[in-house]
Amino acid sequence: MAVDYVPTGVPGVDKILAEKGIPRGHTILVCGGPGSGKTTFAIQFLYVGATQHGESGVYVTLEEEPSDIRTNMSKYGWDLKKLENEKKLVFINVSPVRVAPSERGLIQIGMKEFRLIKLLEAIKQGVKDVNAKRVVVDPVTIFTLQYPDEVERIYAMRDLMRDLRKTGCTNLLISELRGTGWEREHQFEEYLAQGVILLRTFLRGSKLVRVFQVEKMRGLAIDNQPRPYEISVEGIEVYPAATVYK
Amino acid sequence: MAVDYVPTGVPGVDKILAEKGIPRGHTILVCGGPGSGKTTFAIQFLYVGATQHGESGVYVTLEEEPSDIRTNMSKYGWDLKKLENEKKLVFINVSPVRVAPSERGLIQIGMKEFRLIKLLEAIKQGVKDVNAKRVVVDPVTIFTLQYPDEVERIYAMRDLMRDLRKTGCTNLLISELRGTGWEREHQFEEYLAQGVILLRTFLRGSKLVRVFQVEKMRGLAIDNQPRPYEISVEGIEVYPAATVYK
Amino acid sequence: MAVDYVPTGVPGVDKILAEKGIPRGHTILVCGGPGSGKTTFAIQFLYVGATQHGESGVYVTLEEEPSDIRTNMSKYGWDLKKLENEKKLVFINVSPVRVAPSERGLIQIGMKEFRLIKLLEAIKQGVKDVNAKRVVVDPVTIFTLQYPDEVERIYAMRDLMRDLRKTGCTNLLISELRGTGWEREHQFEEYLAQGVILLRTFLRGSKLVRVFQVEKMRGLAIDNQPRPYEISVEGIEVYPAATVYK
Amino acid sequence: MAVDYVPTGVPGVDKILAEKGIPRGHTILVCGGPGSGKTTFAIQFLYVGATQHGESGVYVTLEEEPSDIRTNMSKYGWDLKKLENEKKLVFINVSPVRVAPSERGLIQIGMKEFRLIKLLEAIKQGVKDVNAKRVVVDPVTIFTLQYPDEVERIYAMRDLMRDLRKTGCTNLLISELRGTGWEREHQFEEYLAQGVILLRTFLRGSKLVRVFQVEKMRGLAIDNQPRPYEISVEGIEVYPAATVYK
Amino acid sequence: MAVDYVPTGVPGVDKILAEKGIPRGHTILVCGGPGSGKTTFAIQFLYVGATQHGESGVYVTLEEEPSDIRTNMSKYGWDLKKLENEKKLVFINVSPVRVAPSERGLIQIGMKEFRLIKLLEAIKQGVKDVNAKRVVVDPVTIFTLQYPDEVERIYAMRDLMRDLRKTGCTNLLISELRGTGWEREHQFEEYLAQGVILLRTFLRGSKLVRVFQVEKMRGLAIDNQPRPYEISVEGIEVYPAATVYK
C-alpha cells in the first residue's frame, strides 16, 4: 500500500524529511531541553495543519494551562482561540485536578489507570469532536515517570503509541531531555517511537547554537545531519542546507 | 489580550528580554551556584520595582534570616528596612521554627502540608498586606527536596507555580545549581517554569567569568546567548552586547 | 569439522567478515542506537537469504508490529508479504497481548516463563513452518530487562542463545545501545554472543557519520576496524575499504 | 548598622576580602582536600586573632587529637599551649569516647542529640571560658554525615550555623572536598554558609599548584578570582595579585 | 628457594615477562573486552604448554560450550580434540545444567556452594586426570557476580585463588572488562591476583589498535608499558619493542 505523508509546515523540516513530511499515522517523539521550542514546534504543526492543509488537531497538555499556551503562541501571530472556535483545534487538559495528598504519596495505581485509559478516552473524544488528523501530547515525560518499573514503563509507552496509531492521526509526543552535550544516554522512548526529532542547544566558541536533527524516521530516507534552527516571531525555521560545527 | 511586561530593573537584563522585561504574571526560575548573586538579583528586582515602578514586593525566605538579608544588601545602598516601613516590601520567614527531632526524621507529611498550604497562605497574606506585584521565593530547593518521590515533587512544584500565578504577581523562584561546567543535567523545574535565568561561573584561562543566560522565556523572543555579568557595589549588571568564550 | 559460512548479503559486510560471512549456526548481537538501521540490517539479512540463497527466515518482533515493518521496509523495494506468502519468511509477534495491570506491576514470573519458554516454542514452530535457516529477534533488550537480577539475566540470555543454536539456524539478536560516544560500558550480551556487530553514529566536525564495526566474530579472522556505512533506498551499504576518523 | 570586619591574619587573604576581612559574626565554610592546609588556615586565623587582635578562640575538633594539633602546628612556630595557658585559646574535643558497638551500628539518634545539642553547649562553654571572638569547627563533614536524610541534614547544618551566629563569634567550619578537578558538584553547605573559601590543588603541566578562592562572602564585594597560595614554615600565604592558569 | 618460570608460549609475551614467563604456581588475571582474544590467549597458553613444554592443561568453561571452543580454535590450526585424546588437555564444563527457575530467582546459596566447592573439586579432578600443570577458568566474572555482598565476593575470590595455588598449577583467570577507555575503575580481582594482564582496544585516529599490557606480575621485574598486539591465523602475537600512542 502507498504511504501518505503529512507536511509539518515548519519551514525547512519537510525538506529534511525527504521533501515529504511525516508518514501519515506515525507517532514521532520530539525531544528538547527547556526553551528549545518544543511547544512552538508542536503548535506550529497543528496550526499549519489546520490553516493550510485542512487537518484539525488535538493538543493534550499535561503540564501547561491551555490559556497560557494561547497567550504564549500569540507572539507568533497564531490565533488559537479562533481555531478552537472553528472546531479546527481542541485542547485537552489532563491534569487540572489537584492531587489529594496521602501519606504514601499519590495513589499510584489510580493515577496510572487515569493516565493511560482516561488519557486515551479523552484523546479519542477530542479526535472525534474536531475530526482531528493531528495529535500532540505535551509532555509525555510526566506520563512515563509514573511507572517506576522500567519494563512496565516501556509497555505503557508502547500501549500509548499503539492506541494513538489506531486513531489514524499523525502524532507528536513531546519529551524532555535531561542531559546536555553531544554525548548522552538514549531514552527508551526513542526506540519505541516511529520517528525522533531532536531540538538541542550547544555552545560553539562564544555562541549558543540551536540544532535540529531527525535522528530517526521509519519508512523514510531522511537527512539525519544536524542542522541549525532559529525561533523568530514567525515560529521555528530550520536551515536544511546549513551545517553545524561541533 | 495584550501582554504586559515587568522591567527587572537589573541593568542589561531588560535589553536581553526583548527590551521589555518579564511577562507580567509569569513565574521565573533563577538558577545559580553559591556566590552567584541569586539573592542580589532577586532583591534588586524587588527594590527597583518598589522604588522606580511603584510595585511592592514579597520576599519569602526559606533559609536566610531577614535581618541578614537586610544587612548584606546594605552594601549596595539598598535600605530595605525603609521599604518595609513604607509598606513596599515585606519579608516572610517560613522556616524559623526549630524542627522537633524524631527517631524517623522530620515528620514529613506534616512538614509538607505546612510547606505548600501554609507557604501559599503566607504569600497571599503578604501580597495582600503590601498590595504586592512582585514575589520572590528563596530558595525553592529546600521546598522540593522534601518530596522524595519524583512525580509528587513535580506536582508540588506545578501546584506552587499555578497558585503563585493566581496572585497576579510576577514571581522569581531561586534555585540552587549543584553541578558546575557547561554540560549539565536539566532540573525538572526548568520545564515547569515559564522562564529560566542562569547565573553561572566558568574559568577561562586564568580568569573566572560570571555568565548570565536567559535559557527560556515563554511568550517572548529573547536573546538566549550567554552574556558576562558583574556584581559591583551597585548590584548586578549584565553586559548584553558582550560575548562569552568557552 | 569444516565450518560453513552464511553470507549476510549486506553490501560490504561479507568482505569484512573475511570474505565469508557469519559462521553457520552462530548467534550474533547487532547493537545500535535509534535510527541506526538495526531492523533494516536484520531484514536485509533475511531478505537476501530468502531471495538469493534459498534460506527462509523467522523474524521475532518484541516491539514493532509486523504490519509496520512490512510498510517501512517497502521503501527499499523489499516485498515482505510476498516472501511470507511463499513461505520464505514468517513473522512472530510475541507481545501483542495487552498486559493485565496489577498493583504490583506486571506478573513478573508468569511473564518470564512466557518469555523464555513460549518464545522458544514460537521460534521453533516458525523455524519448522518455513524450514528456516535464519532467525532474527528484535529487540532482545525488552527480554533482558525483565530479569532484574544480573546473574539471572545472564543465565536467561545464555539459555536463549544455546537454544537458538540448537535450531541450527544463524541468528541475529538486535540490541539497543543506551550510551553514545566512543567510550562506553560493554553490555554483558557482548560476552555471551558469538559475534558482535556495532551500528553507531558519531559527529565529526559538522557531519554525522554512521560507523559499522565487527567487534567480535568467533571462529573467524575479521577486520575489526570501524568502517563507514550508509542507508540508502537500497538498504544498508558498508564501505569496507574506507576509514573513519575520530 | 555598620558592619565590622575581622582580619583573618593570613597573608594575602584580607586583601582579597576587600582589604577588610570576614564580616564579624559570619560563619564561613573552608573547603579543601587532604593536605590542602585547612587546619593550618584555621589555626592561623585563631593564632593571629589571639596574638595580634586580642581575640580569643575556640577550636572544636571532631577528628584529630588536640595534642596532635599542638605538635603539628609547632613547625610554624605557633605555641598553642602558651595561648591555652593565657586563656586565649581553648580546644574542645567532641569525639574522644569510643563508640559502643551495637548490632545495628551506632546508636544514631543518641549520637545526633549528642552532636547538635552537646556540641553547641560545649562551644558556648568554651566561648564563655576564654571570652572567645573566633570559633573553628574541624571538620563539619563527620557531623553532617550522621544525618542520612538530606532534608534533615540541611536543617541540622542550618541550625548549627544559626546557633553559632548567636554566640557573636566569627566562625570557620572546615569541610572536606571529595572530588578533585575544576568541575565539581556544589555541596549544600556552600549555600547555607555566609562565605565559602576553597583550598584546592591542580596539576598544571608538570607542577602541582595550590589554588585559593573566595567563592562567596555575603555582605562584601570580594575578589572571587582563583589565586595561588603556598604553605611554608610561616603558615599559609596567598598571592592576591598572581593569576592561576587552567 | 629459587623461583621457576612458566613460558606462556604467546609470541612476544615472555620477552615482556623479563624473558622468563609467569612465576610457576601463580594465578594471573587476564582482563579484556569482547573480541579481545581472551579465550585465544588462554588456549594458546595451554596448547603451547601441552605441545612444546610437556605441560598438560585444564580448561574450565563457565559460559561457552567446549565444542564451540574446539571449533573456534581450529582456525589457528590448534587441534584440541587431539590434545584431549592424548590426555594433554581436559575441558570442564561447570554450567551445563539448566537452572531451575524459582519465584525468588536462582537458589543463591545452593548455587554458591556448587560454585566454589564443586568448582574446586572438578578442577582438582581434572588436574589429577591429566596431571595438569596449567589451569584456565573462563570467565571468573560469572562466578564473582553471584556474590552480591562485596566483602563476601572478595573472600570467595581469595579462597578460589588460594585453592588454585594449592594444586601447584600456573593459572589464568579470564575476566570481562566493562568499561572502555584509558581511564577506568580497577576491579578488586586485580588486587587479589598475583599478576594482571590487560587486553584492550583503543581508537587512534582512524584506526583501532589492540593493546597488551602487564599491569602487575608479582615476583618479577616486568616491562609494564602498553604494547600493540594482533590476532592472526597463528593466534595472538605481542610486539614487545613497539610503542602505543594515546
Next chain:
Amino acid sequence: MAVDYVPTGVPGVDKILAEKGIPRGHTILVCGGPGSGKTTFAIQFLYVGATQHGESGVYVTLEEEPSDIRTNMSKYGWDLKKLENEKKLVFINVSPVRVAPSERGLIQIGMKEFRLIKLLEAIKQGVKDVNAKRVVVDPVTIFTLQYPDEVERIYAMRDLMRDLRKTGCTNLLISELRGTGWEREHQFEEYLAQGVILLRTFLRGSKLVRVFQVEKMRGLAIDNQPRPYEISVEGIEVYPAATVYK
C-alpha cells in the same frame, strides 16, 4: 616537645620528606593501584628499618600469604626469613581462617569484633614480641569494606589509627585505589591519616609513567609535587628532582 623523624629508607623519599622522613609515631596511608609497588614500598620501609636503623617491624597481612610475600620480595635480595629469625620482623596473618558461609552472608558483627579488637591485640602482641618500631597493615581496604555504614566506617578507621598511635610505632596503612586518572574522588581515609603517599601510573604519549606524590604529611613542610619513580631489582626508587608532565 621536639619531633623525631623516621627515615623511610626508600631512595629519594626522605629527600621529599624535608630530608627527614616520617614523623615518628605517625600513621601514613600509602595508596596505589595494582602493580604500583605498595607492598614493595612497605617491605622496603621495614627492611631498611631493621637492617640499617635497628628498628624491628610488624607486617600485618589481610590478603596475601606471608610465604608469598617472602618469595616475591626475594627478587630484591631481601631475605625476610632471616629477619624473622633474628626477631627483627614478624608477620601477622589475620585472615587465614576460611569464613563459614551462611545464608545471610558473613556473620558481620562477629567479623567486625574480630577485625578491630583481635587485629589490635595481634598487632600489640607482635610489637611486643620483636620490640617493633614500625608497623604495616596491608591492605586496610578489606578492613573498611566490612563497615557498610559510612559513619561507622570512619569511626572504625579513626579508632584503628588512634590505637596504632598508642603503640608508639610509625605505621603504614596500605590502601587500594579504585579509580585511575588525575582527577578522582578523595577517600575518607586520606583525611584521617596523618600523611598520605600516592603511588600512581599515568600514560604520557606512548609511555606509562609511575608517579610518586606525598599528598599530605602533617607536621612537616614537604615537597608535594608529583615525582617519577621506578621499581628495579633494588626495590623502589623515587627521583625527587625530576618532573612529571601531564
